[in-house]
Amino acid sequence: MENQENQGNEPKSFLQSNTAKMIMVGLLTLFLLIPLLFVQDLIRERSERKNEVDQEIATLWGSDVTFYGPILRIPYQTYENYNVTDTKTGATTIQKRAFTQYAYFFPNELNNVSEVKKNESLKRGIFNPIVFTANMKFNGSFTAPNFAKLNIPTENVQWDKAAVLVRTTNLKSIKSELSIKLNNEKLLFEPQPEDKTDYSILATTLFNYTNLAAGKPIQFHFDIQYNGSNSINFIPIGKITKVSMNSDWESPSLEGSFAANDATKVVNKDGFHADWKILDINRTFSQQYAASLPNLDDYKFGVKLIDTVDEYQQNERVSKYGFLVIGLTFLIFFLIQSVSKINIHIFQYSMIGIALIMFYTLLISITEHSSFSLAYAIAGTAVITMITLYSISILKNRKFALFIAAALTVLYSFIYVIIQMEDYALLVGSIGLFLILGAVMYFSRKIDWGK
Known part of the structure; x- marks a missing residue:
């Protein structure tokens, strides 16, 4: 009986602690900046191609x-x-x-x-x-x-x-x-x-x-x-x-x-x-x-x-918020994992991160054949739906998956509003980030980081 109690009270290894998981998720977030930079290079390349076509036609037309x-x-x-x-x-x-x-x-x-x-x-x-x-x-x-x-x-x-x-x-x-x-x-x-x-x-x-x-x-x-x-x-x-x-x-x-x-x-x-x-x-x-x-x-x-609606400039501005989207999405999953005691493997975090990167490639490819607003809605809906369905399978709880869907919808909507603004973009962005920080502090206040 004593042996069983001792085994139950046996301390977890460092790799199983919240601190280690946080470090791994943080490193994965930094690693995902590499494909995000490739996406930004793709946007610049398409923009340069557009400028070349404009220059070619200007030479012929006037x-x-x-x-x-x-x-x-x-x-x-x-x-x-x-x-x-x-x-x-x-x-x-x-x-x-x-x-x-x-x-x-x-x-x-x-x-x-x-x-x-x-x-x-x-x-x-x-x-x-x-x-x-x-x-x-x-x-x-x-x-x-x-x-x-x-x-x-x-x-x-x-x-x-x-x-x-x-x-x-x-x-x-x-x-x-x-x-x-x-x-x-x-x-x-x-x-x-x-x-x-x-x-x-x-x-x-x-x-x-x-x-x-x-x-x-x-x-x-x-x-x-x-x-x-x-x-x-x-x-x-x-x-x-x-x-x-x-x-x-x-x-x-x-x-x-x-x-x-x-x-x-x-x-x-x-x-x-x-x-x-x-x-x-x-x-x-x-x-x-x-x-x-x-x-x-x-x-x-x-x-x-x-x-006034330069689709490549808008795509580039959206991509600059990529680190914020990936970091906040991972933070939501990490908080759910810490509160619910559900184990999320680093591979599953990787799949979610790649899905978030795919949003930007979908956005630029659809924008070239339609309006930016429509492309943003289609790409955002596709990525949010994919991550929500994946969340149901890994979290085994529809409530958490719906919370993630709602959070991503709010996040993408927030970024879209900032992109459309000119005079008040900095003000709205600063207030939004302040509110997000407050929400993270509130929901993480009871987590025991020592475990």
């Missing part, structure tokens, strides 16, 4: 559009003195050498109205890049050029070689006639040799300079149709620059150095409308330049068409 113009270009002569020595007499004379340079004048008024329509016909497999067609209408006026500000004598000006030019980043994707009306005169644009910037140049020929030479302003009007992708930007070179843009794209990002007019800005599910009005006193560059044009990219403004 890239970002930046418009810099129109600009009045008038050549003028400059002279340089140089010495010429006669080899026979040794006499030295001074002669002049003429050089042709250009003066550039920005318009007094520049108005633009743009209609931007998204194009969904270029879907490549499962990828749908952001491409658009932009119909852009320009009008405005040039005042008489003031050469005195540039210290250029009027007698050196070559009016007969004057031209109007525009600079753009997307010359090959212009899909309309390249012409401009100056007063009642229609002139054709012609491509010019590219300069050492990202811009291409269009310029007119046979420019009628009589009005400008007589000190009179000229009106201009022209239309351009672009195929483009991602963004449209303007440089406000007019003394008064006005831009009005309409689009059926529902998620714009108005960007650049100048804000759109809040009073007229509209963004909704049907698209957006934005207006800009920029005066010469709002920026720090001149209306005329000699010799060369300045780089004014720092003054760009416009709109970037964005995809």
Whole structure:
């Protein structure tokens, strides 16, 4: 009898203690970070593939559009003195050498109205890049050029070689006639040799300079149709620059150095409308330049068409919570094991952990063929169902299995809510983790960790 009591009171080995089981579960949790990292690499690889497809289609269809113009270009002569020595007499004379340079004048008024329509016909497999067609209408006026500000004598000006030019980043994707009306005169644009910037140049020929030479302003009007992708930007070179843009794209990002007019800005599910009005006193560059044009990219403004629901970014954010999901799930099983005295083998923990990892592969694969929300619901339901059924078989108790199902449902729902939030994600996440910690402390308060 005494022997039986002694055997019943015989202390357990360390490997059978709660401490040893906790250590093994902790090590398994750390080990499962390896396949979780592989999943994150898979998400990044798919995201990079999407970017490659976007870049490929942008190369064929049209890239970002930046418009810099129109600009009045008038050549003028400059002279340089140089010495010429006669080899026979040794006499030295001074002669002049003429050089042709250009003066550039920005318009007094520049108005633009743009209609931007998204194009969904270029879907490549499962990828749908952001491409658009932009119909852009320009009008405005040039005042008489003031050469005195540039210290250029009027007698050196070559009016007969004057031209109007525009600079753009997307010359090959212009899909309309390249012409401009100056007063009642229609002139054709012609491509010019590219300069050492990202811009291409269009310029007119046979420019009628009589009005400008007589000190009179000229009106201009022209239309351009672009195929483009991602963004449209303007440089406000007019003394008064006005831009009005309409689009059926529902998620714009108005960007650049100048804000759109809040009073007229509209963004909704049907698209957006934005207006800009920029005066010469709002920026720090001149209306005329000699010799060369300045780089004014720092003054760009416009709109970037964005995809607010980037499925790969959302998948990556969800995967970053993988360690939390695995750790809390294992903790729930460990607490049930400690309270109910049911033995759960480390192999069974491993199966549960692998099922949790499978959630992320299911999520990204389904997301590529549907919405993120639907994919999240399907992947979450599949994994929770699998773990619940497995829990019934290893715990032999439906009550514990239903508790695990409820806990996982709450956990996945909590993570989904955080992913959808932007401004309050950190606050909600911190409060949620604090409540989870409180629940763990409450349910583990009576466990004898010495056994």
